[in-house]
Amino acid sequence: MRSSGLRQLYPLIILTLLGLLHACTPSAPVIPKAAVGNNLPLDAIPIETEAQAARPTWNFGQHPSGRRAPFKQHTAQHQTRTQAARLPRPTKRTQTPANSTSSIPRLTPAVPSKTVVKPSIELGNQLLAQGKKQAAADVYYRSAFSYASPQRERIILQAAELAASLGENHLTNSYLQRIPPASLQGENFARYQYIQALLALQNKQANQALGLLPRGLAPLSPGLRDKVLLVRNRAIQLGGTAIPNYSGQQQYTSSAYPSAPLAAIQTPPMAATTIALPQASDKMAVLLTQSGPLAAVSAEIYQGIQEVQASQGGHTKLYSVSANNALQQYQQAVADGANIVVGPLDKEALAVLLRNPQALSVPILTLNYNTEVASPPTLFQFGLSPEDEAQQIAELTTARGQRQAIVMVPDSAWGKRLADSFIRVYQSHGGQVISLVNYPNRDAGTYLQHVQTALANGRGANMVFLGASPTQARLLRPLLQAQAGMLPVYATSHIFSGRSEPNKDVDLDGTIYTEIPLVLEGIKNGSLNLLKFPRLYAMGADAAMIAAQLPALAQRQQLRGKTGDIRLGPNHSIQRRLNLATFINGVPTPLE
CATH class of the missing domain: 1.25.40.10 (Tetratricopeptide repeat domain)
Structure with a gap:
């Protein structure tokens, strides 16, 4: 009986002894999984003070249950990780899901985190x-x-x-x-x-x-x-x-092929300027062709320059130039006291100036582009570049997720420039051109065949990039509409003549295109048809504004001009970003 009673008390005795043992033993900290080993996220490590740095410290991690739990972190390793956390750390790519929206891969350090290394x-x-x-x-x-x-x-x-x-x-x-x-x-x-x-x-x-x-x-x-x-x-x-x-x-x-080591840089020096800016722009010399096929174009540009320069209290003097006398006329303008020169428009005349950079003592804003030669410090380039517009359409459509494109451009040097610029930027932004068609410049009778070819080769496309003149666009757009239904069509400003003609342009309805602010404002207030060549007038007006604002552009400021938003790009070239518009009942209508 007595031994049977003792056996019944054994469980109670064991539990009592275990309780006493637990009460006499210090409790171990609950360490979260994130704090084990070296897996603690860098942004979870607190920054130590100097007083803490002399001894091991107790910090807090996050338990999966939500409780804060202490873990011991040694100072040297902690300091190393804290310093590393302050640095951007791109390194080797890890596998990510195919549909990941992150534009930058998950990165791991190439320098071990246990070693304090100052990057140099x-x-x-x-x-x-x-x-x-x-x-x-x-x-x-x-x-x-x-x-x-x-x-x-x-x-x-x-x-x-x-x-x-x-x-x-x-x-x-x-x-x-x-x-x-x-x-x-x-x-x-x-x-x-x-x-x-x-x-x-x-x-x-x-x-x-x-x-x-x-x-x-x-x-x-x-x-x-x-x-x-x-x-x-x-x-x-x-x-x-x-x-x-x-x-x-x-x-x-x-x-x-391999990169050479970089020269060591002891201190962060100030960048030496490569831009020579005008001290003033009140005495402006304008170099333009006054005869031949460019005469009418030059006259419209000069009108825009004169009006803006006069509104700013400045003066202009016109010099007639060609490729034969471009340098001499520039030097004459400088001798006459010009503190800023605008022009020439002619590409051959521009090439002459670029071949003589040492002679360009006064800042000059040309009215055309030459990408073959680096611009000297005193020379800036501005114009109505179709490449700017093609690149803007490429950026817009890829941002909208329209990354399967049909490209239709005329079989000409201009069409090739337009297509090359669009395709380069479109592909660099993840787009794919699945059909490229060069249609004839004049044989409109084959347009239907070319549209059908473009669509047949471009099955799966979700957009069309169309390079065309107003006449070409008025023929091609209805064919695309008839053959492809609701497939979005994008174009540059060249599809609109610059004159309000709704009866002719109704066939362009729904086309999204780039347009300069002056044209859209002129349509809104009814003044567009008062200008013979509104885009050229706007170009002249912006040239005068840019000449006066070169210091602001050099400081990376953006200007709002009549031809678009203006900024200074690589090689001293002026870049433009235009407005977006579409046609509604044949009338260009802003989309923004």
Whole structure:
């Protein structure tokens, strides 16, 4: 009986002893999964004070249940991670879902987090010399943010070039996204173009690579020039069509391909200006052709210049120029006291000035573009570039998710320029051109056949980019409507004549296109038809405004002009962003 009673008390005795043992033992902290090992997110590590740095500290993680739980973190490792958390850290790409909306990949550090390493140019050069390109790229990138422009962009471009040479295209693009292309000038912009061309070449896009490469090689450093020519030659070997008038034809070996180490930068120096700005613009000389086919165009441009310059209290003097006397007339204008020169419009005259940069002592705003040669510090380029509009349409449509395109342009040099600009930007933004048709400039009887061909080859397209004159657009747009129904059609301002003619333009209804502010305002207030060539008048008016506002543009300010929103781009070129419009009952109507 007694032993049976004791057996019944055993469970109670055991529980009592366990309770006493638990009460005498210190409780262990509950460590969250996120705090185990090295997996704690960097943004969860608190910043230590100097007083805390001398001893191990207790910090808090987050328990899955929602409770705050302490964990022990040693100071040296903590400081290392805290410093690393302050730096942008792009490195190797990890796998992400195919439908991920993130534009920058998830990145992991190339330098171990247990070692305190201050990113520097010297360290990047050492890693590059050891053949550790991935680690060198990471260090270059992280060190870039200690420097001011343009050194910062140059160092990021070095990181991007290394990533591209490793075939890390996604990582290369993540680096390049940190650089606004419009902020680049000179060799930095040429290096940016080279890297974009290298990516295109790796994707077997030979013609795209050739189109992206910088054209003027003379201003480039020997190392970059060699690499540009190497990519060009490889693109031609892949079947790309060589660009005419491209300087430099020799072959180069692959020894020119890897990036050279960057020169160490001891302190972040101030960027030396490459822009010579006018001190005043009250005495304006205008260089324009006054005879031949450009005479009427010049007269309309000059009217716009005169009216704006007079409204600002300035004076203008007109000089008649051609390719034969462009430099002499410029020098005469300077001798006459001009403090700013506008013109010429003629491309041959512009080429003459570019061949004599040392003679351009007074700032000059030309009225055309030449992309073959780097602009000297005193020369700026402005015009009604169709490329600006094509690129704007490409950016707009890809942003809207319309990434399967049919392109229809006339079989002409102008049509090729338009198509090349659209396709280059469209593809760089993730778009795909699935049908490209060059229709004849004059034989309208074949337009139906060309529309049918474009649509047959472009099954699955969700947009059409149309390059056309007003007459061509009035014929092609109804054919597209009849054959393709609701397929959106986008175009540049060239589809509208600049004169309000609703009866003729009703066939353009629904077309989305780029248009300058002056035209849309003129339609609204009924003054459009008072101008013979409204876009040329607007160009002249904006030329006078730009000449007076070059200092503001040089400070990256954007101006609102009659031809669009204006900013200073690479190579001292003036870039425009136009309004969007559509046709309703034959009348251009703003969309914004």
